Amino acid sequence: MPSVTTVPIIRVQSTDFDLQSEIDALTAGRKNIGAVVTFSGLCRDEQGALSALELEHYPGMAEAEMRRIGEIAIERFLLLGLTAIHRHGKILPGENIVLVIATASHRQAAFDGANFMMDFLKTSAPFWKKEHAADGTAGDWIAAKDADDAARDKWR
Amino acid sequence: MPSVTTVPIIRVQSTDFDLQSEIDALTAGRKNIGAVVTFSGLCRDEQGALSALELEHYPGMAEAEMRRIGEIAIERFLLLGLTAIHRHGKILPGENIVLVIATASHRQAAFDGANFMMDFLKTSAPFWKKEHAADGTAGDWIAAKDADDAARDKWR
Amino acid sequence: MKTNLVYFAWVRERIGKPEEEIELPDSVVTVSDLLNHLKSLGEEYENALQFPDVIRVAINQEHVEHDESIVGAREIGIFPPMTGG
Amino acid sequence: MKTNLVYFAWVRERIGKPEEEIELPDSVVTVSDLLNHLKSLGEEYENALQFPDVIRVAINQEHVEHDESIVGAREIGIFPPMTGG
Numbered sequence: 001m002p003s004v005t006t007v008p009i010i011r012v013q014s015t016d017f018d019l020q021s022e023i024d025a026l027t028a029g030r031k032n033i034g035a036v037v038t039f040s041g042l043c044r045d046e047q048g049a050l051s052a053l054e055l056e057h058y059p060g061m062a063e064a065e066m067r068r069i070g071e072i073a074i075e076r077f078l079l080l081g082l083t084a085i086h087r088h089g090k091i092l093p094g095e096n097i098v099l100v101i102a103t104a105s106h107r108q109a110a111f112d113g114a115n116f117m118m119d120f121l122k123t124s125a126p127f128w129k130k131e132h133a134a135d136g137t138a139g140d141w142i143a144a145k146d147a148d149d150a151a152r153d154k155w156r
Numbered sequence: 157m158p159s160v161t162t163v164p165i166i167r168v169q170s171t172d173f174d175l176q177s178e179i180d181a182l183t184a185g186r187k188n189i190g191a192v193v194t195f196s197g198l199c200r201d202e203q204g205a206l207s208a209l210e211l212e213h214y215p216g217m218a219e220a221e222m223r224r225i226g227e228i229a230i231e232r233f234l235l236l237g238l239t240a241i242h243r244h245g246k247i248l249p250g251e252n253i254v255l256v257i258a259t260a261s262h263r264q265a266a267f268d269g270a271n272f273m274m275d276f277l278k279t280s281a282p283f284w285k286k287e288h289a290a291d292g293t294a295g296d297w298i299a300a301k302d303a304d305d306a307a308r309d310k311w312r
Numbered sequence: 313m314k315t316n317l318v319y320f321a322w323v324r325e326r327i328g329k330p331e332e333e334i335e336l337p338d339s340v341v342t343v344s345d346l347l348n349h350l351k352s353l354g355e356e357y358e359n360a361l362q363f364p365d366v367i368r369v370a371i372n373q374e375h376v377e378h379d380e381s382i383v384g385a386r387e388i389g390i391f392p393p394m395t396g397g
Numbered sequence: 398m399k400t401n402l403v404y405f406a407w408v409r410e411r412i413g414k415p416e417e418e419i420e421l422p423d424s425v426v427t428v429s430d431l432l433n434h435l436k437s438l439g440e441e442y443e444n445a446l447q448f449p450d451v452i453r454v455a456i457n458q459e460h461v462e463h464d465e466s467i468v469g470a471r472e473i474g475i476f477p478p479m480t481g482g
Contacts, residue, residue: 020176023196031201031249037270038194040179041263041397045187055396056321058389061373062396086396093187098397107197107274107482108307114193115267118397124375126389127396128321141322144393151264197482211481212406214474217458218481242481254482263397274482280460282474283481284406297407300478 008070008082012062014089017099026081026103033080035110039100039118045093051134055088055097058126062086069120077113079104084117086127119152164226164238168218170245173255182237182259189236191266195256195274201249207290211244211253214282218242225276233269235260240273242283275308315382317350319360320391323367326360336382343369343378346388361390368393400467402435404445405476408452411445421467428454428463431473446475453478 009025011017019038027033043053066084074082081103091097098121102113123144131139165181167173175194183189199209226238237259247253254277258269279300287295318331340349347364350357361367369376370389382388403416425434432449435442446452454461455474467473 019179023175027198027250029250031199032203033198033250034200036194036196036198038192039263039267040192042183042189042192043187044190044261047188057396058318058320058370058373058391061370061389064373065375094183094185094189105200107195108271111195111267111271111274115264118263118267122397123394125396126320126370126391126394128392129395130321141392142395144395213481214403214405214455214458214476217455217474220458221460278482279479281481282405282455282476282479284477285480286406297477298480300480304482 006074006079006081008067008074008084010063010066010070010083011085012057012059012066013085013087016087016096017085019099022083022085022099022101026083026101030080032105033103034105035107036101036103037107037110037114039098039114040096041098041118043091043093043095043097045134049134050093050131050139052093052132053091053097054130054132054139055086055091056128056130057086057088061126062088065125066121069117069124072120073102073113073117077102077104077109077116079109079113082113082117084121086121086125088127090132116155119148119155122148123152162230162235162237164223164230164240166219166222166226166239167241168213168215168222169241169243172243172252173241175255178239178241178255178257182239182257186236188261189259190261191263192257192259193263193266193270195254195270196252197254197274199247199249199251199253201290205290206249206287206295208249208288209247209253210286210288210295211242211247212284212286213242213244217282218244221281222277225273225280228276229258229269229273233258233260233265233272235265235269238269238273240277242277242281244283246288272311275304275311278304279308315385316387318387318389320389323360323391327356341381341383343371343376343380343382346382347378347390350390366393367391400470401472403472403474405474408445408476412441426466426468428456428461428465428467431467432463432475435475451478452476 083101085099100114100117102110104110129142239257241255256270256273258266260266285298371385399418456470
């Protein structure tokens with residue numbers, strides 16, 4: 001039983017993140033963690049059609065929503081630690097967009113915690129992606145997918 | 157569509173592994189990867205009762221089973237990359253035991269690929285854990301859990 | 313009372329500004345009322361909000377349904393469905 | 398024909414050796430036959446294999462069921478349920 005309430009680490013930033021440092025921040029000096037699951041979301045180039053993604057967000061609300069979802073995930077899956085970092089601004093193919101780390105005593109809780117966090121982050125956290133096409137034409141805003149709502153609804 | 161068949165990277169070793177290097181080996185120079193999921197299994201100290209775990213394995217067969225499971229995971233979830241590394245020998249609380257990394261175009265495939273790999277690795281790969289108690293008494297071999305068989309059977 | 317409206321993504325692009333402070337008539341009580349009122353303000357608003365079903369709204373940075381009251385709201389965010397992650 | 402047997406974890410500890418090469422009688426055809434035969438070799442084998450249901454067996458490093466034939470096997474691994482990961 002943790003002696004203090006687990007609080008999610010939430011950040012929205014334009015710069016890249018360092019996965020190992022973020023894991024270390026959750027695990028250093030602790031000996032009750034049996035499982036660490038990380039999810040990194042990367043920008044794909046869509047077979048060369050995409051030159052970049054532009055990530056817009058609602059400052060303040062983005063962090064607040066991520067924190068709200070993170071607190072639900074910690075309570076639901078009894079996570080020992082949770083980190084969620086989302087980048088904004090221009091992101092090139094191959095670069096990181098988002099990072100989620102969940103730690104727990106056992107493996108399924110860590111998998112579920114990270115997966116849950118991503119499903120709700122995608123559908124509830126106020127971020128929007130705009131494509132920059134490789135041929136220089138004005139890109140479109142990416143449309144929300146029904147599949148993402150379905151993925152979220154599996155947790156009901 | 158990948159131009160070459162994806163082959164799992166499988167290792168059984170006594171030394172620790174470096175998570176970031178292993179991720180880089182799967183992702184460097186690739187722009188079609190949208191999701192990277194990592195699972196790290198760590199040695200817990202069981203509220204101070206445990207001083208170490210001793211990991212025994214069946215040399216040759218351990219690698220072969222991990223490779224067999226990895227190939228199934230790659231085909232089933234259309235993974236773009238898969239790494240599984242399992243340590244053997246004496247492992248202290250807080251240290252790494254096992255690492256699985258799955259890369260894919262989309263997030264659910266990466267989550268499922270890593271989760272599937274772990275569920276089958278736990279129940280099929282020939283490794284056995286013996287506990288070393290903190291009070292110096294001879295430790296017991298850890299018993300297999302029905303819950304692990306149930307976790308594996310969810311993939312049927 | 314003046315209310316601060318903030319727009320994001322293609323709602324922002326179509327309306328042509330990231331935010332504005334507007335005076336709302338007393339008849340505007342719910343989120344739906346607000347969206348209908350905005351559509352009356354010009355072609356750019358009509359263009360941005362023509363399909364209200366897909367428009368998401370947050371009051372004081374919390375998601376709300378379209379039947380929710382906006383009375384007393386300091387800040388109202390109006391945007392398309394989220395596509396982060 | 399001689400067959401190489403390898404033991405792991407508490408099966409190895411109870412039998413008291415990690416491996417051995419033994420001559421099997423012709424009557425030993427299946428994995429079950431083998432486990433029964435081994436139990437007749439002494440108390441340490443009886444102790445290791447008293448609950449055959451929990452014993453796992455691999456022929457030439459591949460998992461097999463207890464009704465499988467061992468004829469022609471180069472190496473037979475005998476061990477408890479796996480607990481890695």
